[in-house]
Amino acid sequence: MRKTEEPNNKKRSGSKRTRGDVALIVLGTVAAMGLITALLVAPGLGHVLKLIDRNPRRAMDKLQRALKRLVQDDSLSHAGNTYRFTPAGRRKFARLRFEAYEMPKRKTWDKKWRIICFDIPETKRYARLRVQRKLQELGFCRLQDSVFAYPHPCGELAGLIQIGFGLERDVRGMVVTQMDNDRLLRLHFHLAPKET
Numbered sequence: 001m002r003k004t005e006e007p008n009n010k011k012r013s014g015s016k017r018t019r020g021d022v023a024l025i026v027l028g029t030v031a032a033m034g035l036i037t038a039l040l041v042a043p044g045l046g047h048v049l050k051l052i053d054r055n056p057r058r059a060m061d062k063l064q065r066a067l068k069r070l071v072q073d074d075s076l077s078h079a080g081n082t083y084r085f086t087p088a089g090r091r092k093f094a095r096l097r098f099e100a101y102e103m104p105k106r107k108t109w110d111k112k113w114r115i116i117c118f119d120i121p122e123t124k125r126y127a128r129l130r131v132q133r134k135l136q137e138l139g140f141c142r143l144q145d146s147v148f149a150y151p152h153p154c155g156e157l158a159g160l161i162q163i164g165f166g167l168e169r170d171v172r173g174m175v176v177t178q179m180d181n182d183r184l185l186r187l188h189f190h191l192a193p194k195e196t
């Protein structure tokens with residue numbers, strides 16, 4: 001009985017997309033193309049539809065619903081058959097990308113530390129907690145309450161945090177070539193000891 005259930009579950013999960021997934025695909029398409037025009041004839045739309053659903057008719061329905069929701073929540077502006085980003089849409093797209101962000105595969109360490117530090121006000125407490133949680137999920141090492149370190153490039157992540165949560169003045173990303181007493185960081189990330 002278990003053998004027959006597994007293939008069905010896999011089949012369903014392959015084409016099932018959440019609203020957030022579809023919104024991310026739609027907003028990503030707008031970001032890549034600058035806008036979506038004449039949905040039925042836009043170049044590259046066939047590829048986008050396949051990302052949403054394997055069935056073209058269902059994919060088009062989901063796309064139309066996603067566009068309608070994104071216009072209603074002021075993420076996209078709509079004139080005729082053209083959809084463009086609004087400032088709120090750019091923030092939403094960055095936030096969705098932040099939520100879906102995964103660290104690139106690790107390469108050899110270039111002996112530089114990537115530091116993300118922030119001073120997010122209490123009025124944006126949700127954003128502060130979400131950023132802290134996500135950095136820990138991604139494997140960053142917490143140096144202090146609002147200072148996190150990582151040994152590999154991740155510059156895009158700081159930008160997504162800044163734009164996605166409106167924290168341009170509150171979040172900084174840095175590349176540090178020298179850090180005193182980084183022995184615990186090296187141990188945390190399983191990196192070679194410092195050469196003397």
